[in-house]
Amino acid sequence: MLPLPVLSVLLLAYQSSASSVLQHDNHFDIMIFTQHWPYTTCIDWENRSRQNSCSRILQTAWSVHGLWPTQFGKIAPNFCNTTWKFDYDSVKEIRPELDIYWPDYEMRGHPNSLWTHEWEKHGTCAAQLPALSSEEKYFQTGIELSKQIRLTEWLKEKNIVPGPAKYTKSEVYNAVLEKTKFRPHIDCEYIDGVQFIKEIKVCFSKNLTLVHCDNIVSTSSYGESTLTNSRGSCSEDKPFLYPAKMNPAYLSLLTSQHATIAFIVFGCGLLTMISLMVAVMVKTNRNVRLGYESL
Known part of the structure; x- marks a missing residue:
């Protein structure tokens, strides 16, 4: 067991170090x-x-x-x-x-x-x-x-x-x-x-x-x-x-771009359903971030 004076010195050093970290x-x-x-x-x-x-x-x-x-x-x-x-x-x-x-x-x-x-x-x-x-x-x-x-x-x-x-x-x-x-x-x-x-x-x-x-x-x-x-x-x-x-025009532009892709890939018969699904995904599948709380 360390002598009491040594323990006191170590304790003071620890407290000083902790204080500097928290400051x-x-x-x-x-x-x-x-x-x-x-x-x-x-x-x-x-x-x-x-x-x-x-x-x-x-x-x-x-x-x-x-x-x-x-x-x-x-x-x-x-x-x-x-x-x-x-x-x-x-x-x-x-x-x-x-x-x-x-x-x-x-x-x-x-x-x-x-x-x-x-x-x-x-x-x-x-x-x-x-x-x-x-x-x-x-x-x-x-x-x-x-x-x-x-x-x-x-x-x-x-x-x-x-x-x-x-x-x-x-x-x-x-x-x-x-x-x-x-x-x-x-x-x-x-x-x-x-x-x-x-x-x-x-x-x-x-x-x-x-x-x-x-x-x-x-x-x-x-x-x-x-x-x-x-x-x-x-x-x-x-x-x-x-x-x-x-509601700037870019929103409708994005929707039309997704609809065009859906038409090419899945065909005219699924266009309406795919366009609606993509519109929902555009709205909901974003990285949710904190506004001015991060600033």
């Missing part, structure tokens, strides 16, 4: 200000499950997804103070502006789900900065940045508007770069092989001045984290849709 590194290097396109967000959300639905989209405009303190090369820090829960009373005075600039579209069975998630996961980390040290300051800052980063207006100036036309990542990237003078991050969502523009990220320093969105990590559709360049996840050479409504 979170809550520092961050950059603030990622993310705006998302509501129609893509809701098309994606509703197509993950037939139980999912979105609230009515009241205005066709880019809106705030979140303001995320971030370490270079990591998706961190997160949930920096698990005891600091979202308190609606802290932001009720700015609710009218939140509904305009930071609306919560994805209906998740409880009110204010987006704001709750963004505050508890990201806001409690941003609160390390005096300018973001309360719920009201955090959300008000997001509102003010949205007024500054006028994506809807900037894209329209370059004739990039929602509708049936397709656009390239370079067109959007250059439109934002021209206005901010700093490299943005353009992200897309792939739904049944069709690419939709979903998010545009613009980055800020800790004193909320614009910086390049370099060395930030992107989360793939399957929840995998990958280090990306500043241009983002949209394909460099494949145009994407910028939808103007919830």
